[in-house]
Amino acid sequence: MCVPEDSIGKRIATYRRRRGMSQAALAGLVGRSESWLSQVERGVRSVDRMSVLLDLSRLLHVDVQALTGTPWQLAPNGGQRAEGIEHVRTALNQYTSLLGGGYAIPELAELRRSASEAHSNYQAARYSSVVREVPTLIANADAALQNAGPDDREAALSYVETYVVASKLLTKLGVGDLGAVTADRAAMAAGRANSASAQGMAVYQVVTALLRSDQVDQAEQLAMRMTAQLGPAVRSDDPALVSVTGALWLIAAVIAARRTEQWEAERRLTEASALADLLGHDANYAWTAFGPTNVAIHRVSVAAELGNPGAALDAAAAVDLDALPAGLLSRRAQVNLDLAWAQAQRRRDAEATLNLLAAEKAAPEAVAQNVVAREIMRTMLARAKRGNGNALQALAARSGVLD
Template identity: 35%
Template sequence: MTQHLTTGERVAWYRHRRGLSQDVLAGLVGRTADWLGKAENNRIELDRLSVIRALAHALDVSIGDLIGEPTLLEWSKDSGQRTVPALREALMDYRLLTPLIGTPADGEPPTLAALRSDVGEVWDAYQDSRYGFAARQLPPLLADALLVARTCADGEREEANGLLAMTYQGAAMVLGKLGENELAWMAADRGLAAAQLSGNNVIIGSLFRSVTHCLLSTGRFETAAQLVRDAAGFLEPGLGEPTPAYLSVYGTLFLTGAMAAARAEDRATTQEFLREAESAASRLGADANHMWTAFGPTNVAIHRVATAGELGDMQIAAELGPEVDTRGLPVERRVRHNLEVARALSAWNRTDEALAAVLEAEQLAPEQVRHHYMSRDLVLGWVRGTRGRPSQPVADLAERLRVV
């Protein structure tokens, strides 16, 4: 019912449903009624998740309710006509819960080599922002991975559980991008359990990152930051002579933590976590993609821009963002950075540059742009803020994003 509304308009919609006046809701979030009126009428952009969380809490709704998530995953050649519901069914298959009541698939399990290849294919699709393809591949892959983990020989069980964990993490990451936060939590939780059975601290660290992402998406920012501290403490003993994959997972964990701290408006912790990530990136020496982390100095620079935006330092984000060269990173990272830059530029009324950044992102990854609340809210804001008809490029983009 609210898919064609901006975040501010959704606040107004839910406020009316709750029977609250602007004065009352504004007081609950420590703002003035004038500020809330401007936010609801799109004269102030609600572009910080810390503010959106406060409004969601006061209205007793989820952050997803206010930012319009989840959104419908469009059918495509990649996705077929069985998308998120099929993945939901796979995660809720009771046979996944315990071997006492059956196995989730019939027939011969794939070899570890075949499973390793299939898991890599899904993760590559995630980093290419091909969510429809990943959503289509994940249900049978989950069944295969679990079957392998339950039936393999003792000497292969740890690797099999590691691949199962990475399959669950792939599901969690894709579902998170689609706004399916509860399903993402379920997948991350099961993935962490499998990771522990693998005995592989790199995989365990990778799953810690997924759990942190899930906490972020549901507005539990302080808890997410604390999890990063706890997880880092678990990983620190392995930093004496770490592999590149170990350093990458460790550093990426702090990047996720920096976003959590920024959304919690904790500047000191944000900078602390960014410094830890920068130190790990320096030890790594260059951008890399171990364990599909895209970790390195450039990803740290991306997160400096993103955290500045979350802290409300839009001028800093607008100045730093265009200077970061992301061409060597996976598509998902490049596109997310473009959206962060567009948000900062739009906040400074540099709409033409912001539009160019979104259009470039859409050319790289239309599915990611279609499903990210930031791009949808930016475009809706431009449409609402234009007297008369919006420009043709904005109108066409709004049509492609299904926001009008």
Template identity: 30%
Template sequence: MSPEERRAFGARVAQFRKSRGMRQDQLAAAINRTASWVSQVERGVQPVVRLDVLQLLADGLGVSVQALRPEVPATAANRSSTVTDQSNDLDLARLSLSGHPALDALLAVRAQPEAPDIAELTADVDRLWQLTHSARFAELSTAITEVLPRLERAARTAGGESAEVHLLLSQAYQAVAAAFVRQDEADAAWVAADRAIQAAEQSGQPLHVFAGIYRLAHVFVRLRRLDQAEYTAGSAVTALRAHIPATDPPPEALSVLGSLHLVLALAAARSGQREQARKEIDHARAVARQLGEDRNDFNLEFGPTNVEIQAVSTAVDLGDAGEALDVGLRIHSERLSPERRSRLLIDLGRAHAQRRHLGEAIDCLLRAEELAPESIRTHVAARATIRELILIAGRSAPSELVKLAKRANATG
């Protein structure tokens, strides 16, 4: 869709929505999207090109697909209604990762290198991470399409400041990879993580390479390629331990090392390796004690608190609900990001569901949704837990659970 077509389409969506007396947040809830996504569609920022998404939007507005897009054949629209919707608020970002990231910079012939505005680019990357940590994926998607092209071009034209730009580029791609993993878009996350590692190596900052490897290991966990996750993170741990000084180790290196142990614990838990998962949690706890505080080096949020959050998740994955609740209820996570606090509440909700504590589970999930609405809708385990609670409650399911299931698209 051209910019003009997107704006015209968005105007039709807004007109139909207003004619039915719906607010943007009401339409968003009806179609399992966010108000930010609806706003971007209506402003012509977010393209709607897939037939299944178009059908979803038409159903939410109570109109036909042809009313929204007259050029779409009726037969094609009918076929789209049988397609399972797999899109999310990062659709626009996914497009920005497709193909070569800076073709115009390859073709441009310049006598002098350009001087990038490092301060402005740094602020842009910080903004990407703020949106990622807040699980505000619709806003992040738009920001990515603006920031990544500028960074990719600057990396090719920066001259003497190339290392600084490549470092920022790596940090940006790590934010993208983290967001895609959380939205269950592992293939796109793989591309982003790989680009992050490559850019970090060109920056001359080896610890950023290891941080990128951490993102890649999470991709493999999400893809259920647990052997690859274990190999990727395990080889990084071995290399780091061989080079970190035993006396007065850099805290940044400890943050990366501890985070890699946590992803190893996750992979072990997902593959049912109970003893190995606990061993990796113990390794991470030891590193956290050595670090002595909660930090956010490389946006990893590693520290004693985050280790315990992962211990809760690991216990839930292993089916040890009692242990998960014992550990989780002692955690004070107020200083961590909304996304991380939301994840803890989701895991506590899963643990309560395993114990069939219906009220407590619903409360945890609702609080998680309040902290990071977009996370609960795209968290695979959260949606599975909501479906399980619906089955447990049966016909007497509380109205707040039924409404949550609809918002999370977890009714099927």
């Protein structure tokens, strides 16, 4: 096995030369030193902020995907493409509400139960299982809404829940066009559901889809407008609405961190923390995984987004993963992924590898689909001494980083 030649650093070097730019010129434009860029291009270190990677792509006149080699999004993913995506695409292109046909009208209780099961599998990072479930879910949700009356709230809620989980999955797997389509359909149906929490769920997915296509301004504006709209209605006796509003504050905090606006990111985390206190415990209302522990996890992610490995390590010390509800394996894995990034930035590769292995143990598919995790592996493999890093090499092979 050998370290792959298609690292982010090598791609940056290739596109920089095509643009006729020196290392000193490009590094200066992103506020870094020439030696920093030289190390990135040689694979000695990784790009330590997602915002810097976005800046590099704009300066080099390429999409972020051209630098990463894989699809990119806010919680960047895009490794091994799950089988069955084309079946999802086919289901989405049936347009049974306009053309008729499709499945028999399902029992709404059974449809919502199936959608809930898909959400659970998604949160457990069983993405391949959800891919198999989604085409039937979509067909049933379409049939239910097509045959529902204008005031049939249950059919609309079933439709929103189905299309939200489909959008989560597709965005996670880097299928940006379908992620945007499913998020938009959920948002369009949310009004019929007569539910503020359903509207918030749908808008959260639209925000995620916008971020997937690097439309950061529009994503931020939509998230902030929705928090402003939902905020006055938040009450302790409506935990779903508290959770959805809190989740929107959390994604808004990550957006601020992507812009390197540390103070604003902290302010938004404080808003989310207040809602977590109002909720009073860790929960999973509206499939948000929202609660005090998820806020603590996002403090780690925000520090990583800001490129501050020391702050990420400090924030992780306050996270009690045992407080998370059962089944939220992807949330558990995210802490280890952020810690792996922080340790790799400090060149503590043994500790970084242990965190990657812990993330894989919790949620193997989450690691295999994560661009940052894959780039961490490439960076550490490139600087590993001969004979060292056998555990890392094995993990990289399982994740598709090595052939």
